[in-house]
Amino acid sequence: MGEVYVYHDLFGYILQMSPDLLEFLSAFGTGARVEDVCKEYANAFGENTPESFVGTFIQFGCLITPGYDQLKDIWDMIPVKSRWNVWVRGDDGNVTLYTAWGDRAGQAHALSAEETKIWDAINGEMGLETLAEWFGKDAVGALVKRLVHHDVQALKLSALAMSYYKSRQHMRPPYITSTMPYAPYEAGAPIPPGPDALFSTDGYYEHEVEDADAQFDHEETTLSHLLRRPHVALHGKTYGAALIEGLGKRFELGTGPFKVLEIGGGLGWVAKAVTEALQALGGPVTYHILELSPALARAQRENTKGLPVTVFEGDALKADFPGDDYDLVISNEMVGDLTAVKVTHEQLGMGGEQGIDDAKFDAGLEAMGEAGALVKKHNVPIGDAPDPFFLNVGAWRLVERIWDALRPGGLAIVTEFGEVGRYPILSSQLDHPELSTHFGHLTIVAMSVGFKPKFEYIIDMVSLDRDKKGLATTRSYFRALTQALADKGVTLEKIGYTEEMFSELIGAAGLVANENLGSIEFDRIEDRLMGLVPHEFKALLLAKPLPTLEA
Ligand SMILES: C[S@@+](CC[C@H](N)C(=O)[O-])C[C@H]1O[C@@H](n2cnc3c(N)ncnc32)[C@H](O)[C@@H]1O
Incomplete structure (x- = not known):
């Protein structure tokens, strides 16, 4: 939809970008000098200096000194299992994770017995340091690298334990529960058309x-x-x-x-x-x-x-x-x-200190063509519209x-x-x-x-029936779950599964939600059914x- 994000493959941070900012970040390549790059981009960001972005990029591990091993920085962090993971526990006790991000092909990521032990110990509370004492630094480091990576996105690293956010949900950084199912984008590539280009969805x-x-x-x-x-x-x-x-x-x-x-x-x-x-x-x-x-x-x-x-x-x-x-x-x-049409306050002389400028408003409606004519004809009240707004x-x-x-x-x-x-x-x-x-x-x-x-x-x-609970999914999660179940001979359909319907479906293959198949979330059916919000x-x-x- 024209938005660009950076996903950090070792921490799981997600940073919202603009294409020009990403180009700036990419200009550092594998070892340019900060002064040189900032000079080149001195006037690129309006009132913001390029240096102010460098600070953020360093903070989130997007810029490092050449040759620096970033794995050194992870040990104070706490690994947290992501939302929307799909996993199956086999009869041998080992876990296989399934992913199908966006339009990418589905993948199964099998964990060994040792890796499964580390996975099982991860509870969003314990730091990597402690896990390393138990399982060894190499094994833990390698698993973090593999499971945080954007191909998998099964783990995120957090500075604070999840219990800290229990009564402070609003303070939890959004990257911990967010995922990146979007298409890859290289700095400098043509920007995918944003929604504006598509407003008339005719066609x-x-x-x-x-x-x-x-x-x-x-x-x-x-x-x-x-x-x-x-x-x-x-x-x-x-x-x-x-x-x-x-x-x-x-x-x-x-x-x-x-x-x-x-x-x-x-x-x-x-x-x-x-x-x-x-x-x-x-x-x-x-x-x-x-x-x-x-x-x-x-x-x-x-x-x-x-x-x-x-x-x-x-x-x-x-x-x-x-x-x-x-x-x-x-x-x-x-x-x-x-x-639908997108309209700005400017177009209609709205939002000025004196309120709406009537002459500008009428001229603006006129210039909008059919949309303006309809506003006029039906007296559609738009005085309370945000800027910009859609009709x-x-x-x-x-x-x-x-x-x-x-x-x-x-x-x-x-x-x-x-x-x-x-x-x-x-x-x-x-x-x-x-x-x-x-x-x-x-x-x-x-x-x-x-x-x-x-x-x-x-x-x-x-x-x-509002008391029923329904299966909650996202698009990528649904695809991953479909593959996990197909491997067990179960066909998942796009229907609104209730808790009972889903338990029956997977029960036939000896699967029990969140015991040997996870993570399965059920929500009140009026609040969420698959990917929709019925209310x-x-x-x-x-x-x-x-x-x-x-x-
Ligand atoms: C989101 S679907 C809803 C389909 C169906 N009513 C339902 O509830 O499942 C939108 C439907 O409207 C059709 N559609 C979209 N724009 C249309 C248009 N301008 N004229 C006629 N049909 C259109 C689509 O092809 C599709 O069948």
Whole structure:
């Protein structure tokens, strides 16, 4: 996403960099003089002198005297096991660590019996000095070098014991629990495009999705994908079925016939479940999907075979909708993919001492083109915006289009991750930038269009059982765990495993969480399920009123 970090292979420090700072660090090579390099970069960092960065680089072991053996510096440190380690303990008692950082191939790192003893002794409290007394300096030093290295990232070195941070979590340096799953970057190489270049994500789906299943299993996972099969946390229902049940509790759905449009259908599992749930209510169902990605459209056709589902290919913001007079329009976890614009205070004459400069504001909106026109048309309040800020204009336009597609009395549901009062923030979990949705703005646009909007938490809509615990993963951790389990003949799927489901899965191979397979974390399902945070997902329910007598 255009950010650059340095990972220290011996301590595990993570330093956020800018590309020019990294170039400066790299200029030291294997033995340049500090004075010479600083002279060369004298005016490179605005108000900061290059010398001020040298101090930080020395402090974090990124600059050393030529020939100095940095291993000398580790013995006062305390080794700490990283978060998101995947390990398996074999029948011989030896531990194998598994890694699959970012897009790098999965690797197994087998520890010998001696190394396993050192690994087992590491508890985040004891210093390396003590471990060296027990196991020998050479063995401990070699293991630290191997396991802290960015290929493994199983250990970090800390100046303080973990017990110190027990009641001071906020003081714990972030590198201890963070990982670096990103692609390698060499100083001076072209900078990967930052998110700004990608704000219009038009085209991402159209061109880049090649393997539809892999898209949802690895690149991005939606809540509906994790809950696509009947799930205990949904009282035995699928996500799609639970959504219809939730709508039925809030609105009179009747018994059909039902004419439905889904915008952006993923693999088609929502379409399948919703169609079946509506059929169960009585009437015949006509279900249209409008989908941008040809690969996903193919998957949708395949996965809804035999059902009254027709898939149309096109862009939800540009193509004609395949029909009109819909009873129900569904846009599930897709508006985050639509165009957003980035705006600065400067552009709109905001943030000055006298508040907003009205003339500048109007001229700024004018210059913004369609986005500015929409702010004006729907009176979207942006006086409280941070600088810079984003506007989900694609989602606004979609809401306008949905109004035209619905019959009077019809209903739409738009879900996405976001908050009522929070300006869109960038999620960097995925392989493409995705912004959260400002539901307050979306609600205002919906009201301005004529809807009666209702804001809901998805977990309430689908009656998620909040007492259940779910498996917590990150993308790299999930890949590493998949490999560890595959070596044991177990297939890990991208579904929302509860504690019980996961125990049953691994139990078949004689594995017990955190006994001979680790580290396994379970979290309250509303706070985390696999890599998602379910309580961040919201829904806007949009009812299109029936015409009144006066109208
Ligand atoms: C994150 S997925 C969600 C899929 C599905 N609704 C679900 O809940 O699993 C976003 C979906 O919207 C589609 N999509 C993205 N932009 C689109 C656009 N402009 N027009 C139509 N579909 C789009 C994607 O191809 C994908 O199927």
